[in-house]
Amino acid sequence: DLEVAIKVVVVGNGAVGKSSMIQRYCKGIFTKEYKKTIGVDFLEKQICHNENDVRLMLWDTAGQEEFDSITKAYYRGAQACVLAFSTTDRDSFEAIEKWKSKVEEEVGPNIPLVLVQNKIDLLEQAVVEQEEAENLAKKLKLRFYRTSVKEDLNVTEVFQYLTEKHVQK
Ligand code: GDP
Ligand code: MG
Numbered sequence: 001d002l003e004v005a006i007k008v009v010v011v012g013n014g015a016v017g018k019s020s021m022i023q024r025y026c027k028g029i030f031t032k033e034y035k036k037t038i039g040v041d042f043l044e045k046q047i048c049h050n051e052n053d054v055r056l057m058l059w060d061t062a063g064q065e066e067f068d069s070i071t072k073a074y075y076r077g078a079q080a081c082v083l084a085f086s087t088t089d090r091d092s093f094e095a096i097e098k099w100k101s102k103v104e105e106e107v108g109p110n111i112p113l114v115l116v117q118n119k120i121d122l123l124e125q126a127v128v129e130q131e132e133a134e135n136l137a138k139k140l141k142l143r144f145y146r147t148s149v150k151e152d153l154n155v156t157e158v159f160q161y162l163t164e165k166h167v168q169k
Helices: 018-027 090-094 096-107 120-125 130-140 155-168
Strands: 003-011 042-049 052-059 080-086 113-118 144-146
Touching: 003 018, 003 096, 003 155, 018 042, 018 052, 018 080, 018 155, 042 155, 052 155, 080 090, 080 096, 080 155, 090 096, 090 130, 096 113, 096 130, 113 130, 113 155, 130 144, 144 155
Parallel strands: 003 052, 003 080, 080 113, 113 144
Antiparallel strands: 042 052
């Protein structure tokens, strides 16, 4: 039977939780230490979707979030993308449109995207209003998820949604 493989790129400013999200989803773990991913391009997760095997390959940036330092190889062949920002980092929220343009420029305009606000467990330190985030999602016509990688909230849903979007294309 058919095996679907999907390359997913996860972009956003540094420290929003991209590596943590990939680790959480693929390995089921969360660590507090800020660790740069060394020598690994992506982690894999095998899921079953509508009775088909789907292999998600989640690509992590090697901590090169300086805007133009992410290599072409990172984006090449990407079939879905997470645009991530953090509840406690205003700049990361304001950078989302720039990340979206960058991805669409590198990959093409039809790539399935999803907007993710991570670190929702730190709401008392929030520097982004819920309404602002929802308005951005509306403006950019993106599905919006609020996640806590730490508390394992909504992470699976993000990748489930992207899988569905990919399969429906
Ligand atoms: P990246 O630079 O986007 O890959 O971010 P990291 O995954 O390295 O995470 C940066 C820091 O944020 C680390 O200390 C993580 O443990 C922490 N972190 C990631 N996700 C969450 C979350 O949902 N809640 C909280 N409180 N901390 C998080
Ligand atoms: Mg990282």
